[in-house]
Amino acid sequence: xxxxxxxxxxxxxxxxxxxxxxxxxxxxxxxxxxxxxxxxxxxxxxxxxxxxxxxxxxxxxxxxxxxxxxxxxxxxxxxx
Amino acid sequence: xxxxxxxxxxxxxxxxxxxxxxxxxxxxxxxxxxxxxxxxxxxxxxxxxxxxxxxxxxxxxxxxxxxxxxxxxxxxxxxxxxxxxxxxxxxxxxxxxxxxxxxxxxxxxxxxxxxxxxxxxxxxxxxxxxxxxxxxxxxxxxxxxxxxxxxxxxxxxxxxxxxxxxxxxxxxxxxxxxxxxxxxxxxxxxxxxxxxxxxxxxxxxxxxxxxxxxxxxxxxxxxxxxxxxxxxxxxx
Amino acid sequence: xxxxxxxxxxxxxxxxxxxxxxxxxxxxxxxxxxxxxxxxxxxxxxxxxxxxxxxxxxxxxxxxxxxxxxxxxxxxxxxxxxxxxxxxxxxxxxxxxxxxxxxxxxxxxxxxxxxxxxxxxxxxxxxxxxxxxxxxxxxxxxxxxxxxxxxxxxxxxxxxxxxxxxxxxxxxxxxxxxxxxxxxxxxxxxxxxxxxxxxxxxxxxxxxxxxxxxxxxxxxxxxxxxxxxxxxxxxxxxxxxxxxxxxxxxxxxxxxxxxxxxxxxxxxxxxxxxxxxxxxxxxxxxxxxxxxxxxxxxxxxxxxxxxxxxxxxxxxxxxxxxxxxxxxxxxxxxxxxxxxxxxxxxxxxxxxxxxxxxxxxxxxxxxxxxxxxxxxxxxxxxxxxxxxxxxxxxxxxxxxxxxxxxxxxxxxxxxxx
Numbered sequence: 001x002x003x004x005x006x007x008x009x010x011x012x013x014x015x016x017x018x019x020x021x022x023x024x025x026x027x028x029x030x031x032x033x034x035x036x037x038x039x040x041x042x043x044x045x046x047x048x049x050x051x052x053x054x055x056x057x058x059x060x061x062x063x064x065x066x067x068x069x070x071x072x073x074x075x076x077x078x079x080x
Numbered sequence: 081x082x083x084x085x086x087x088x089x090x091x092x093x094x095x096x097x098x099x100x101x102x103x104x105x106x107x108x109x110x111x112x113x114x115x116x117x118x119x120x121x122x123x124x125x126x127x128x129x130x131x132x133x134x135x136x137x138x139x140x141x142x143x144x145x146x147x148x149x150x151x152x153x154x155x156x157x158x159x160x161x162x163x164x165x166x167x168x169x170x171x172x173x174x175x176x177x178x179x180x181x182x183x184x185x186x187x188x189x190x191x192x193x194x195x196x197x198x199x200x201x202x203x204x205x206x207x208x209x210x211x212x213x214x215x216x217x218x219x220x221x222x223x224x225x226x227x228x229x230x231x232x233x234x235x236x237x238x239x240x241x242x243x244x245x246x247x248x249x250x251x252x253x254x255x256x257x258x259x260x261x262x263x264x265x266x267x268x269x270x271x272x273x274x275x276x277x278x279x280x281x282x283x284x285x286x287x288x289x290x291x292x293x294x295x296x297x298x299x300x301x302x303x304x305x306x307x308x309x310x311x312x313x314x315x316x
Numbered sequence: 317x318x319x320x321x322x323x324x325x326x327x328x329x330x331x332x333x334x335x336x337x338x339x340x341x342x343x344x345x346x347x348x349x350x351x352x353x354x355x356x357x358x359x360x361x362x363x364x365x366x367x368x369x370x371x372x373x374x375x376x377x378x379x380x381x382x383x384x385x386x387x388x389x390x391x392x393x394x395x396x397x398x399x400x401x402x403x404x405x406x407x408x409x410x411x412x413x414x415x416x417x418x419x420x421x422x423x424x425x426x427x428x429x430x431x432x433x434x435x436x437x438x439x440x441x442x443x444x445x446x447x448x449x450x451x452x453x454x455x456x457x458x459x460x461x462x463x464x465x466x467x468x469x470x471x472x473x474x475x476x477x478x479x480x481x482x483x484x485x486x487x488x489x490x491x492x493x494x495x496x497x498x499x500x501x502x503x504x505x506x507x508x509x510x511x512x513x514x515x516x517x518x519x520x521x522x523x524x525x526x527x528x529x530x531x532x533x534x535x536x537x538x539x540x541x542x543x544x545x546x547x548x549x550x551x552x553x554x555x556x557x558x559x560x561x562x563x564x565x566x567x568x569x570x571x572x573x574x575x576x577x578x579x580x581x582x583x584x585x586x587x588x589x590x591x592x593x594x595x596x597x598x599x600x601x602x603x604x605x606x607x608x609x610x611x612x613x614x615x616x617x618x619x620x621x622x623x624x625x626x627x628x629x630x631x632x633x634x635x636x637x638x639x640x641x642x643x644x645x646x647x648x649x650x651x652x653x654x655x656x657x658x659x660x661x662x663x664x665x666x667x668x669x670x671x672x673x674x675x676x677x678x679x680x681x682x683x684x685x686x687x688x689x690x691x692x693x694x695x696x697x698x699x700x701x702x703x704x705x706x707x708x709x710x711x712x713x714x715x716x717x718x719x720x721x722x723x724x725x726x727x728x729x730x731x732x733x
Contacts, residue, residue, distance in 0.1 A: 107342070117334035211363060218394045219394065
């Protein structure tokens with residue numbers, strides 16, 4: 001995975017307890033077009049397990065997961 | 081006219097009792113035959129012995145008293161009256177010394193039980209006209225109230241005539257042979273016929289018959305299910 | 317309407333039609349006592365907000381297809397067909413009920429509206445009209461159970477991030493793990509939520525008590541139960557049960573989550589381990605002298621909101637009061653009694669639906685806000701994730717000026733050597 005992933009939209013999910021990050025990312029992904037990339041920034045470590053499971057059930061792809069300090073950053077490509 | 085009277089006082093009574101008993105048994109059998117819901121559905125905190133608390137809840141509905149004391153007063157009054165009327169009707173069949181521990185003239189209550197039940201029924205009826213009860217009431221609710229009202233009015237009327245106005249032509253000693261004749265399966269309506277008041281009895285029996293026949297298929301089955309449901313809530 | 321769907325919906329009702337359910341459906345006399353017992357009706361007095369109206373939405377369908385009265389004389393009980401409008405109607409009734417079962421306390425027969433609404437929720441699923449978010453969350457939970465290995469890796473990564481927070485609350489002896497996982501024969505398997513706030517205080521307390529514990533890989537909350545899907549509920553539950561059996565633990569301790577506790581403790585049959593709520597475990601530690609707590613200053617007033625599924629429906633009533641008694645001098649009972657405590661207004665999946673339900677949740681919980689206000693306490697404690705979120709929202713909306721706190725974090729903050 002290259003480092004130069006360009007996001008089309010960013011949502012901030014910091015401070016939200018689970019399952020709110022998943023709920024919001026599920027909404028957020030619908031605001032980008034199929035093929036575009038959504039950047040989601042969460043702070044709750046629960047997102048680390050929730051997001052991959054969500055991507056699998058919703059049929060989207062997590063391109064990359066970054067950690068910067070307390071932030072967990074997901075790059076998600078909308079596949080359908 | 082005589083054949084209509086006969087129909088209501090004899091065959092219809094038999095049919096009504098048959099449907100009442102068979103229908104209620106059917107309802108109970110249906111409940112037993114269905115799948116069981118295994119997990120507990122009780123409400124905490126528990127109070128022991130839960131069986132006695134369930135009986136207390138089923139017969140005295142303490143939470144109704146807490147939230148709506150006026151309704152509770154009429155509900156208790158109504159059900160006590162129903163019970164007294166049941167005892168009263170038993171004494172139409174024969175003399176029970178147990179029931180005469182507190183000596184009284186048959187029919188028990190000198191007509192005031194019937195008056196009480198009518199007042200309670202009118203309260204229930206008018207209560208249904210007020211929001212929000214009006215909106216979730218269904219025709220069944222009014223139908224049952226009307227049947228109860230009509231049964232009670234004509235039933236009470238017979239007693240009021242006798243005890244309050246000294247109308248002595250149709251008394252316990254006329255009803256008794258009629259009822260006993262029904263029980264012994266050799267129906268004879270002679271004793272209660274040919275008195276000016278007979279049509280009151282006929283109307284009373286007619287509406288009571290309807291009520292009995294509708295009972296197992298209506299919300300009146302709460303009289304059967306109140307105890308088991310309260311036991312489930314108490315976690316028997 | 318599609319005859320196949322019609323058939324499926326009828327089958328769903330008959331699957332739910334246990335003996336108890338039939339009694340619930342046959343017995344109601346529409347006295348309306350339940351109306352004022354419901355926080356929704358008490359806050360917004362419209363007839364659609366009464367438990368009996370909600371139950372009637374199912375009862376009228378039941379009469380039509382399963383009751384002689386409805387078959388012969390449908391108009392007497394206003395029996396209705398299942399048709400294309402059914403789902404729209406049930407959406408309103410099923411998701412305006414939080415399943416708190418306060419109405420059941422008042423009903424002279426003890427009719428359980430939550431049970432009746434479980435039929436409505438199942439019918440919505442069949443008609444594919446259930447709240448999409450809840451089904452999605454349930455699927456996410458199930459998917460985690462299916463791919464445990466990939467979950468493990470990320471989960472442990474997540475734990476690394478919060479280990480320091482645990483140690484900050486309670487210093488560990490050298491060589492001890494702050495958050496143990498996969499400990500066989502552990503005394504306690506702790507099932508948390510997928511969030512730091514549900515793990516950190518609990519871990520500190522387990523460590524302080526010297527407990528032989530292990531953390532579950534799965535979150536406790538059961539979105540299958542919220543959405544009312546029995547098969548998903550079971551799949552989600554089974555992940556945890558299987559983990560507990562695999563590790564041969566003695567006791568499963570459920571975090572501060574009402575639904576999770578009730579489903580695990582009461583609605584899932586016999587299990588080869590004990591089930592406790594974390595509140596019960598903490599009370600036990602204090603009673604046994606395994607942890608010691610420093611009381612709050614005497615002038616700090618606190619009150620406790622009993623989560624419906626844990627107190628009224630789960631029986632954990634004395635324990636939180638015992639714990640609070642150790643921490644706070646000025647405790648104020650919120651309601652006349654825990655049995656009739658008002659629901660926070662966020663149960664039944666409403667909180668998980670987030671912004672979608674916030675208007676309804678705020679309007680329908682005015683009585684709860686008033687109850688909190690009346691206590692005049694500074695700190696509002698609760699022991700359920702849902703309640704906490706909802707109470708936080710209420711605090712903001714109604715300007716209650718309280719601090720909403722989890723009981724477990726109060727305990728963790730009060731730990732002393």
